[in-house]
Amino acid sequence: MKSGTAFNVVISKADVIVDKPLAKDYFEKFLLANELTGECHEDEAGSHYHIDGKPFHASRPYMGVNAAVKMFEFVGSCYNDEFSLNAVKLFKDPYGVGLKVAYDGAYMGPLTFNMGKANIEDGQVYFALDYRYPNECEGSDLLKRSADIIKEVLHIETELVDDSKWLLNDPNSELIQTCLKHYRAFSGDTYTPPLRIGGGTYARSFDNFAAFGPIFPTREYASWVGAEHEADEGFEIETMILACAIYANVLFDLACEQ
Numbered sequence: 606m607k608s609g610t611a612f613n614v615v616i617s618k619a620d621v622i623v624d625k626p627l628a629k630d631y632f633e634k635f636l637l638a639n640e641l642t643g644e645c646h647e648d649e650a651g652s653h654y655h656i657d658g659k660p661f662h663a664s665r666p667y668m669g670v671n672a673a674v675k676m677f678e679f680v681g682s683c684y685n686d687e688f689s690l691n692a693v694k695l696f697k698d699p700y701g702v703g704l705k706v707a708y709d710g711a712y713m714g715p716l717t718f719n720m721g722k723a724n725i726e727d728g729q730v731y732f733a734l735d736y737r738y739p740n741e742c743e744g745s746d747l748l749k750r751s752a753d754i755i756k757e758v759l760h761i762e763t764e765l766v767d768d769s770k771w772l773l774n775d776p777n778s779e780l781i782q783t784c785l786k787h788y789r790a791f792s793g794d795t796y797t798p799p800l801r802i803g804g805g806t807y808a809r810s811f812d813n814f815a816a817f818g819p820i821f822p823t824r825e826y827a828s829w830v831g832a833e834h835e836a837d838e839g840f841e842i843e844t845m846i847l848a849c850a851i852y853a854n855v856l857f858d859l860a861c862e863q
Contacts, residue, residue: 606619606620606621606622606673606676606723606724606725606726607619607620607621607724607726608620608672608673608676608722608723608724609673609720609721609722609723609724609733610721610722611721611722611733612663612719612721612722612733612734612735612766613662613663613664613719613721613735613834614660614661614662614663614719614721614834615658615659615660615661615662615663615666615668615669615670615671615719615721615834616658616660616671616672616673616674616720616721616722616723617657617658617659617660617669617672617836618655618656618657618658618672619655619656619658619672619673619675619676619723620653620654620655621653621654621676621680621725622650622651622652622653622654623651623652623654623680623684624651624652625651625652625684626647626652627645627646627647627652628652628683628684629645631683632645632654632679632683635678635679635682635683636656639675639678641656641657641658641670641675642656642657643655643656643657654676654679654680656672656675656676656679657672658670658671658672658673658675659835660834660835660836661832661833661834661835662803662804662832662833662834663717663719663721663735663737663803663834664717664737664802664803664804664833665717665803665833666699666717666718666719667699667717668832669835671696671697671719671720673696673720673722673723674692674693674696674697674720677689677690677692677693677696677723678693678697681693688759691758691759692723692759694758695754695755695758695759696718696720696732696734698718699717699718699719700715700716700717700718701716701717701718701736704718704750704751704754704755705750705751705754706718706736706738706742706747706750706751708738708739708741708742709739710738710739710740710741710742711739711741712739712740712773712801713739713740713771713773713801714739714801715739716736716737716738716739716742716747717736717737717803718734718735718736718737719734719735720732720733720734720735721733721734721735730759730761732761733766734751737803738771739771740771740773744765744768744770745768748763748765748768751763769809770809771809772806772808772809772814772815772816773801774799774815776798776799779859780813780814780815780859781799781815783855783858783859784815784817784851784855785799786858787851787854787855787858788818788851790854791847791850791851791854792821792823792824792847792851794821794822794823797822797823800822802816804816804833817852817855818848818851818852819840819844819845819848819852820840820844821844821847821848824844826840827841
């Protein structure tokens with residue numbers, strides 16, 4: 606099995622070779638029932654299956670369709686494969702329920718979970734798992750709970766690759782209030798409060814920094830523009846120009862004495 610390109614993206618394509626007879630009719634019904642696209646064929650290597658999912662940013666995995674999870678669902682149900690069925694139980698829920706790490710933070714909202722890579726070859730299994738957790742949680746605790754259940758259910762060892770701490774600003778601070786003042790003045794949006802996101806911002810590397818824009822919460826994407834880590838990701842030139850005007854005014858106010 607081969608699937609996924611990065612931790613922080615919902616898996617968009619999954620391919621697997623099964624050493625058993627091709628189940629074309631069952632596969633086609635599975636695709637139809639799950640509103641998916643894919644293809645299959647058989648050769649001397651075995652039965653080949655391909656499933657297309659929907660990529661999205663790992664901070665909002667519920668907006669995408671994880672092709673690897675769907676592939677595990679198919680293989681598990683079609684071939685009664687225990688490993689695949691257990692993988693679905695652990696990795697399907699975008700809030701970490703299967704791994705017993707679900708948590709809804711008071712300020713930053715719920716923990717989100719994404720399986721960004723799933724590769725199985727020559728008896729070796731590799732999963733890349735991504736957690737976006739609120740300020741009440743500890744990465745070491747999440748790792749331990751996940752590692753224990755993954756070892757118990759899938760018999761796989763787990764290791765921590767990176768633990769980047771969350772960033773939480775005081776909404777009443779000078780920094781946030783200055784950003785908010787100029788956002789409201791230029792956008793005309795006078796009611797949306799400061800929002801938190803699950804993205805891995807570089808602002809966490811500095812003191813007194815914030816992730817700010819450039820997307821406007823009240824402006825809809827054009828139909829031909831993809832959102833974060835979707836196909837055709839981008840935003841309109843008009844949005845970029847407006848964001849630059851806001852940034853310029855915010856930086857001027859913060860950098861200069863009044």
